[in-house]
Amino acid sequence: xxxxxxxxxxxxxxxxxxxxxxxxxxxxxxxxxxxxxxxxxxxxxxxxxxxxxxxxxxxxxxxxxxxxxxxxxxxxxxxxxxxxxxxxxxxxxxxxxxxxxxxxxxxxxxxxxxxxxxxxxxxxxxxxxxxxxxxxxxxxxxxxxxxxxxxxxxxxxxxxxxxxxxxxxxxxxxxxxxxxxxxxxxxxxxxxxxxxxxxxxxxxxxxxxxxxxxx
Ligand code: PRP
Ligand code: URA
Numbered sequence: 214x215x216x217x218x219x220x221x222x223x224x225x226x227x228x229x230x231x232x233x234x235x236x237x238x239x240x241x242x243x244x245x246x247x248x249x250x251x252x253x254x255x256x257x258x259x260x261x262x263x264x265x266x267x268x269x270x271x272x273x274x275x276x277x278x279x280x281x282x283x284x285x286x287x288x289x290x291x292x293x294x295x296x297x298x299x300x301x302x303x304x305x306x307x308x309x310x311x312x313x314x315x316x317x318x319x320x321x322x323x324x325x326x327x328x329x330x331x332x333x334x335x336x337x338x339x340x341x342x343x344x345x346x347x348x349x350x351x352x353x354x355x356x357x358x359x360x361x362x363x364x365x366x367x368x369x370x371x372x373x374x375x376x377x378x379x380x381x382x383x384x385x386x387x388x389x390x391x392x393x394x395x396x397x398x399x400x401x402x403x404x405x406x407x408x409x410x411x412x413x414x415x416x417x418x419x420x421x422x423x424x425x426x427x428x
Contacts, residue, residue, distance in 0.1 A: 223399075235251075237251055263399050264310070270286075290344065291347065292345070293314050293347050299421040302351065303351065319335055341371045364393075376397070376398045378401075381403050381413075382406060382407050404416055
């Protein structure tokens, strides 16, 4: 997929199935159970596209019939890092495709007044500096949370970071890219704008609340 014409670090993964599932998620009538399932399914479909870029290496194996050279994903296991809470909803779907991935966690919430991210937890697998890291959060709004999460990952040496989100706002894409031009963003959709409270329009509402049924 080529990058977005207005945002060189953004790739919108607009596969018909992704668009279809996202349309159901956005509907205010979609219940928690279905919303949760759809987040996982879209994350899985996005992963199929994003993992296309992973490096491979050749190995010699014995089939039941003869020896051959086959390809496998090179290097250490991939790391998934959901931003709590809503990023958690993307993990299981991705693990269905990449079952041996490691999983870290970054706890951040957005202060409702300032919209600045507040950090409360950080734990990532060892040797994250030598691994491909997929940072996960369904929403890229102001970009503050994702940018803070990437700064934390870079502080432990991670270099091969990709950010996967479902819905991105142009403001967030620009803000994130200004701080981390080296980190590609993959989104299922680029929406129109933020409202005065930092919510994405048209968006899908509060992803954490809809995923966990807290409101
Ligand atoms: C939401 C969302 C992102 C963040 C995006 O989380 O899941 O983490 O807001 O906004 P930003 O781009 O402006 O930083 P929230 O802070 O509501 O926390 P929660 O997932 O714990 O509900
Ligand atoms: N966080 C959300 O969950 N939704 C938005 O629209 C913006 C931030």
